[in-house]
Amino acid sequence: MAEPLPAPADEPSTRAADEEKGRAHEALSAVARELEERGEHAGGTAQEVLEAQAMMAEDPSLADDIDDRIAGGKTAERAVHDAFGSFQQTLAEMGGYLGERAADLGDVAQRVLARLAGIAAPGVPDPGHPFVLVARDLSPADTALLDLDQVLAVVTTEGGPTSHTAILAREKSIVAVVGVAEAASLSEGETVIVDAAAGAVVTDPSPEQIAEATTRAEARRAATCAPPTAGALADGTAVPLLANLGKPEDATAARELGAEGVGLFRTEFLFLNSAEAPTVADQQAAYETLLSGFAGCKVVVRVLDAGADKPLAFLNDDTEENPALGLRGIRVLRAREQILRDQLTALAQADAATTERGEGAELWVMAPMVATVEETEYFTSLARELGIKTPGVMVEVPSCALLADRVLQVADFASIGTNDLTQYTLAADRLLGSVASFQDPWHPAVLRLVKEVGAAGRDAGKPVGICGEAAADPLLAVVLVGLGATSLSMSPSALADVRMSLSGHSLDDARAIAEAALAANDAASARAAAQAAASRTTAA
Known part of the structure; x- marks a missing residue:
């Protein structure tokens, strides 16, 4: 991957x-x-990221x-470099979602500086043959338009599971492993195996390892190309x-990839x-489009999950030192109940309207960030x-998982x-790269809570x-079913891999694999134990 441009000279x-301001503004606009x-070319999530x-x-x-820096005598190049750098540092210090976006801002700065210099922006190399792309990180603009006939896999030394590199790679079904610091020592011409399922990069692989990886890759391609079928275990469960x-517009593509419904909208x-909450009519129109797109299927809608990394001025404009633990999810909706009432009304009306037209789906509605039985009672009653015929809750807080027996006496x-x-x-913090190693759903503590629920x-x-990213991990999907999950929801691009993984194990297998993972002491050991148990089980 090309190196970042050097810092412009700090000269008057x-x-x-x-003239300098004109140059800077032209480059920013271009x-x-x-x-x-x-973004228009890429579509999907990539378009949203690039528009941002x-x-x-x-x-x-x-x-x-x-402009202020230029007025002080700086060149356009230096003013852009310093202004973006200052803003980038501010975002990084804020952490969370905004901290993760600091890297995106750095990419924009590199593109503006390249425009000012009259050269191409740093980007993906083109060696003329298929290759594994190794980079410190990958910009959203480059990730969105990767040539998948040439780029076999992506490995980055930085970034976490919620970096835009990881998000876009999942959406485009790119084999990718992020946050591998050791990858910095890889050299051009070296042969590696990038195993996204195991989250590992194997260097200097043996012929046997290469043969096994090739067999798995061919099986994955066959499963991806096969007509979608309903998700099931080997024993028919x-x-x-x-x-x-x-x-709502994403419904058609999801159905084409075999989605049997929506587990999280x-x-x-x-x-x-x-600037203000949308009207009931505006919301109803959007929900009708969604429900019509999945007529006859289950559609689970999450009411507004705002706060923390998604602040909304009309909902909660208070400054919070730790917003992830503050007024978010059901808490903030309860404080601004009319917004919640409007949303539930719009959903109920959309359900009634589409059902009357013969386009209805099976609408379920859930509240985010529920922590107590009392909050469950509040939401389901309202x-x-x-x-709303089928109200439920999201289990995202340990207290909710530990009280799941009581919560599920109230919620549907x-x-x-x-x-x-x-x-x-x-x-x-799931959006903070510095603690990304802790953000691993394979951890036995997390798995134990899933088992409780x-x-x-x-x-x-x-x-x-299950509607978190864990469901998109083919082996972890088997574990989650073994722990009691009755459905799995994920990015549509992951459906084929998960479908293939489930079809290779019976329910008894899944339970045995889950128990092996639970017996481990850490996430890496849990994954390894599950892999070993999976290799021992045979589909009924």
Whole structure:
């Protein structure tokens, strides 16, 4: 991967200030347009990410900072470098979601500086043959448009599971392992095996290892190309495979990839770019599009999950030193109950309208960040009052998992959000790269909580789904079913791999593999134990 551009010389400008400002603004605008064009070409989540980067390039506060530095005698290059660097440092210090976006801002700065210098921005090399791309990190713009005929896999030395490199790689079904510090020592021409399922990079592999990896890769390609079937274990036990979606327009592509319904529909897209909450009518129209796209299928909608990394001024504009532990999820909706009432009303009306047209889906609605039985009672009571037939809760807080037997006496279902459950169990911000190693759902402490919820669901006769990133891990998906999960929801691109993995094990196998993982002391050992147990089991 090309090295970043060197810092511009810190020398007084020889041009007039207005000329330097003009150069800077032209470069910022050109980069923004390029990012938008790349986004339109890529589509999906990539388009959202690149449009966000384009907004960074034209951020008014950044432009003002650049102008002030130029007015002080700086060149356009140095002003851009220093202004972006200052903003990047501020984001990094904030941590969380904004901290992760610091790398995106750095990529925008590199593109602006390249434009000012009249050279191509640092990007993906083209050696003329298929290769494994190794980089410190990969920009969203480059990840979105990777040539998958040439780039066999991606390995980065930095980044965590929620970096945009990881998110976009999952969406595009790119084999990728992020945060491998040792990869910095790899040299060009070296043969490696990139095993995304194990989260490992094997250097200097033996012929036997290469043969085994080739066989697995061919099986994966065959499974991906095969017509989708319903998710099931080898003994016929049904495990519905559902999609995590962020926009109604994503429904068609998800169904084509074999999604049997929606296990998590994030409604934040309606709120995040608004100065005020959307109307009931606007929300209802969006929900009708979603339900019609999955007519006859189960669709699980999460009400607005705001706060923490997704602050909304009209919902909660208070400054919180630790927003992940603050007024977020059901807590903030309860404090602004009219917003929750409007959303539930819009969902109920969309359900009624699509059902009347013969386009109805089986609508389930759940509340995020539920921590107590009392919060469960509050949400389910209000949801039923406003016409929701099947209200449930997300299990993301350890207290909710530990009280799952009581929670599921009230709620109609539970859906485990493994991202946040891991964060709160291991006390590690899931969006902070410096503690990314703790953000591993394979940890036995997390698995034990999943088992608690699974057992509670079985005893109460209530469904327990998984809708976090853990469900997209083919082997971990088997473990989760063994722990009591009755459905799995994931990025649609992961459906084929998970479907193939489940089909190779019976329910008894899954339970044995899960017990092997639970007996371990840490995440790496749990994964290894599960792999060993899986290799010993035979499908019935």
